[in-house]
Amino acid sequence: MYTFSSKLKTFSFILMAVGLLGIGYGFLTAPKDIQEVENLLAADSHGGHGEVQHEVSNSSHKENEVAAEHKETTDAKEATEHKEHLTHVLHQLQNKPWAALYVACIFFLLISMGVLAFYAIQQVAQAGWSPVLFRVMQGITAYLPVGSVLFFIFLVLCGLHFNHLFIWLDPEVVAHDKIIQTKSGYLNFPFWIVRAAIFLFGWNLYRYYSRKNCLAQDEATDNNLYKKNFKISAGFLVFFIVSESIMSWDWIMSIDPHWFSTLFGWYVFASFFVSGITMITMVTLYLKSRGYLEHVNTSHIHDLAKFMFGISVFWTYLWFSQFMLIWYANIPEEVTYFITRIQLYNLPFFGAVVMNFLFPILILINTDFKRITWVLVMAGIVILLGHYIDFFNMIMPGTVGDRWFIGISEIASVLFFLGLFIYVVFTALTKAPLLPKRNPFIEESKHFHY
């Protein structure tokens, strides 16, 4: 049995406390009205980005006006335009703490989903190497119920207009937007929240029964519960791939409701799947270093590292396929998505590729390196940070635009959810023995060597 070390517990509480303070600070310092934004813009930009754009649009406007010789209306138009600009910036700045919270919230929720998907695949594939890691995976997925509740509350808050993350939730916006109007059969709050509820419920249901059966199997005299787990895992995987795809449209793609991409679901999946596998590796390495996983040897670690490597490449393949197809065809309604990201998010956009592809492929290609703890921890940290950046890139441009910054709000949100994650996961690990007793493949798994 694992005992939650008091140091780690304190550490997780500190993370949560610091995170909460930072999140609170982010919300308190967000501007309340246009007046504040005006002061802010005047203070921080002397011909800054926003101003320049504004002036450019004004001057082009002016030329039109001069041609029409309507001098007196120009002033009025300029004033309303200025006001529109300020409102726009206000919304972006008000979104910032919300979006920071959202990215961290969905990131940790989906990490535990990635682990759950990996776990289900291992069950269905009847993998002979992984049963010694099942309890670790179950421990990590213990975050799922907690994360689901927090995430669901967040979605409800969006629906109650506490923020402007999803512009299609704003009836004011929809009323003036033909494109969103045509999508409102799908993108409307009741349908959206019911879908979210069904997905979260379905995933948690699988997690609950799978773990329950696995624990009961320890005390059983036959393999019935194992077979039952096999069946529900297969069923879950079918449900998962459908719900995952829809989830990615609902929770991430609908941030940019004017844009769509068909392989988006796979892309999001690859991102959190590799993060989940990386998280399994990290937790396993931690528990192993504390002497809790007697039967886990370097071959198990090696296998996990191969998965980290392979799925990192898979993520890159999808990233590039999505980017290259849109870049190549350059259709205006699709390409704006990437233009925003390349112009305003250049470093995070390409930095994510370096962190999620270039670094892991060069480090994890070596067989010997895949067995060295510190190499894997280093690669794992880079991969996890890289995929946080990936989610950041998916969500921030549609919510805060050029007002992005990885500052107190963003870091604090990650710290809070990281603390919560550590607390929940390691608490769950203390609840059951770390080695399943009567799994049909447990002997093979104990002696696995590669």
Added chain:
Amino acid sequence: MSNKVIYAIYNDDDILMDAVKKTRAAHHHIEEVFTPFPVHGLDKAMGLAPTRLAICAFIYGLLGLSFGTWMMNYIMIQDWPQDIGGKPSFSYIENMPAFVPIMFEETVFFAAHLMVITFYMRSKLWPFKQAENPDVRTTDNHFLMEVAINDNEEELVSFFKNTGAVEVKVIEKQ
């Protein structure tokens, strides 16, 4: 000095593995082992050095990547930078995404083919090569260990008889 060797023949890979370990422990030099299929762990038991073929492949891959990059840069950017369907050909990086499929395939192509050719050269395999079977049964169901004799024929023969060999032959080579 005569060039005598012992052919110890086995009909089970477990017995072979055992025999290899015993032979190594007795410090008899194993010239070669012939098996009809890969025996897992045989190289470790024989103490063979690990292969460096993967390192070769990595280097060949880098070579292929460089070749693909150089080729596309020379043809599409340096030599004749045409406007083809509005694609920017002012610098390599601007048109890079269009070259990635080629760079990728060149990498894989070079890595795979050069590695295979390296393998053939290092293992001395080619179409009209004389087969080096010491005993035709080794391609079907027998395992053969070849050990050199240095004036200790009697001792070696009895040693191999004790390792579970179904047949021990002394052969004069060439």
